[in-house]
Amino acid sequence: MPLLLRFAMTILATATLSACATTATVGSHVDHDLDLSRFRTFDWGPADALPTEDARLTRNPAFKDRVQGAVEKGLAARGFQLIARGDTADLLIHYHANISQRINVNHADSAYVYCSQADCPPDLVEYEAGTLVLDVVDARTNKLVWRGWARTSVDGMLRKPDVMAKTINETVARILLRLPPKL
Amino acid sequence: MHPSRFRLAALVTLALAITGCASTEVRSYVARGIDLREHRTYNWARDDARATGDPRLDNNRFFQERVQSAVDEQLGQRGFQKTDAPDLIVRYHAGVTQVIDSRRTENSGDCHECEPEVYDQGTLVIDLVDAHTDTLLWRGWAKGSIDGVIDNQQWMEQRIDEAVARIMRALPSRSAREANRDKTAA
Numbered sequence: 001m002p003l004l005l006r007f008a009m010t011i012l013a014t015a016t017l018s019a020c021a022t023t024a025t026v027g028s029h030v031d032h033d034l035d036l037s038r039f040r041t042f043d044w045g046p047a048d049a050l051p052t053e054d055a056r057l058t059r060n061p062a063f064k065d066r067v068q069g070a071v072e073k074g075l076a077a078r079g080f081q082l083i084a085r086g087d088t089a090d091l092l093i094h095y096h097a098n099i100s101q102r103i104n105v106n107h108a109d110s111a112y113v114y115c116s117q118a119d120c121p122p123d124l125v126e127y128e129a130g131t132l133v134l135d136v137v138d139a140r141t142n143k144l145v146w147r148g149w150a151r152t153s154v155d156g157m158l159r160k161p162d163v164m165a166k167t168i169n170e171t172v173a174r175i176l177l178r179l180p181p182k183l
Numbered sequence: 184m185h186p187s188r189f190r191l192a193a194l195v196t197l198a199l200a201i202t203g204c205a206s207t208e209v210r211s212y213v214a215r216g217i218d219l220r221e222h223r224t225y226n227w228a229r230d231d232a233r234a235t236g237d238p239r240l241d242n243n244r245f246f247q248e249r250v251q252s253a254v255d256e257q258l259g260q261r262g263f264q265k266t267d268a269p270d271l272i273v274r275y276h277a278g279v280t281q282v283i284d285s286r287r288t289e290n291s292g293d294c295h296e297c298e299p300e301v302y303d304q305g306t307l308v309i310d311l312v313d314a315h316t317d318t319l320l321w322r323g324w325a326k327g328s329i330d331g332v333i334d335n336q337q338w339m340e341q342r343i344d345e346a347v348a349r350i351m352r353a354l355p356s357r358s359a360r361e362a363n364r365d366k367t368a369a
Contacts, residue, residue, distance in 0.1 A: 027334030029245040048242040098238040102281055105301050123299055124283065131238050144244050 024152035024171045028178040031145045037182040038090070042075055043083045044068065045092025045137055054099040056158055057130070066165050067095060070172035071134065078179060091145075092137040099154060102129040130154035132168075134175055148175040207327030207346065211353040214320045219311070219355050222320070224264050225271040227251060228312075237279035237303075239333050246333075249340050250275055253347035254309060261356040271320070274310040279303055279329065305329035307346050311354075323350040 057063045071093060072082055083089040104125045129151055136146040150171040157164045213219065232242060240246050254273060255265065263271070284300040304326060311321040325346040332339050 025334060027239065027336075029243065029336045029339075031245070096238050096241075103283060103301050105299060124301070133238050135242075144242070147239075147243060147245070149239050 024150040024167075024174065026148065026150045026171070026174050026178060028146065028148035028175070030147075030180055031143075034145050034180060036180055039080065039138075041081045041083045041087070041089040042091040042093055042136075043087075043089035043139075045094050045139070047094045047096065048135075053096055054130075056099065057097040062161060063097070063164070063168070066168045067097070067132070067172065070169050071095070071176070074172055074176040078176065079182065089139055092139045094135050094137070096131075096133040096135075098131045098133075099128050100131070102127055127153045127155050130157075132171060132175070134172070136179075146179065148178050150175050207325050207349070209323070209325045209346075209349045209353075211321065211323035211350065214318065217320050219321055222270040222311075222313075223262075224266040224269040225258060225273050225311070226265055226267065226269040226314075228272050228274040233276055235277045235279055237333065240277060240279065245336065246277070246339070246343070249343045250277070250307070250347065253344050254351070257347055257351035257354075261351070261354055269314050272312040272314045274312060276306075276308045276310075278306045278308075279333075280306075302328040302330045303332075305332070305342075307343075307350070309347070309350055321354065323353055325350050 075093070076082065080091065104127060106123055106125050130153070131149060131151045133147060133149040135144055136148075137143065138145045152167065152171065154164075154167075157167060232247070235241055254275065258265075258273070280303070281301060282304045284302070305328075306324060306326045308322060308324040310319055312318065313320050327346075329342065332342050
């Protein structure tokens with residue numbers, strides 16, 4: 001029981017930390033019947049209608065190249081092969097990149113023990129949150145079989161290609177970690 | 184991860200979620216003079232995909248199919264039948280917005296108590312439309328905090344089921360006798 005308790009506390013601590021830190025939160029949805037071992041090859045496919053996208057990202061060739069490169073590398077490491085031009089792939093991949101204004105509560109303020117309303121530091125911090133959504137579609141049925149995403153603050157990143165590149169590599173790797181194992 | 188530990192982890196997450204979020208508000212309204220029990224059959228609107236305001240949910244069939252199966256189940260329990268020539272068309276709309284709950288800032292005095300709360304608010308609207316006249320007969324919705332819910336598929340599915348069940352509770356139920364009478368008449 002003490003072990004379990006410690007485990008639970010670790011989770012609590014992690015959950016609390018991740019809520020405040022600027023590291024990306026990741027998530028994924030999967031077709032419960034998905035068996036990835038049926039698929040060997042992939043290609044880039046057309047995006048859906050309804051794009052919620054941000055031109056600062058999607059029309060930025062450096063961004064596109066970096067995301068595509070990171071995804072291709074990550075999928076190759078998982079044993080999927082990028083199809084040669086003209087062939088048909090088992091999986092079609094596409095992604096959406098979106099930026100939205102979000103508000104964060106700055107919990108660091110609790111450190112100030114006493115302050116009257118007037119001299120309290122601002123509690124609410126506005127930031128730009130970037131969301132990268134990666135879709136994996138079964139090419140045969142044209143159905144989405146897996147979707148993974150990451151959301152992180154992109155403040156300042158748009159003008160710093162180095163930071164952007166590093167963040168993309170890290171977040172794409174973290175998203176792809178959530179792909180179910182090949183059985 | 185060991186299954187029992189996983190369960191524990193899930194429990195902890197759930198406990199966090201329950202204490203952390205505001206309660207879900209559920210409402211509905213019905214068109215004046217309409218008895219929904221006179222409508223027996225339904226089907227889904229074709230191509231109902233609309234932007235949700237959250238890229239994680241746009242064109243997300245895992246979300247869409249869960250909502251539809253939850254509504255199918257609730258309507259089925261109330262004696263409605265899914266047919267190709269329905270009386271009712273069912274539509275739904277989901278939206279996500281970040282909201283600031285400033286209630287706590289109104290407390291005067293100590294700043295420990297005046298911290299505003301910020302959370303992702305999810306809204307799920309379910310519409311029943313007259314298939315022949317295209318008029319809205321019934322609308323039910325649920326609105327509440329969904330912080331962290333979308334990122335966790337299992338949790339999202341559970342919240343969808345709960346929200347749909349609560350929304351549809353306001354729907355008049357066809358009695359077993361009424362449903363049986365239809366069957367024998369058909």
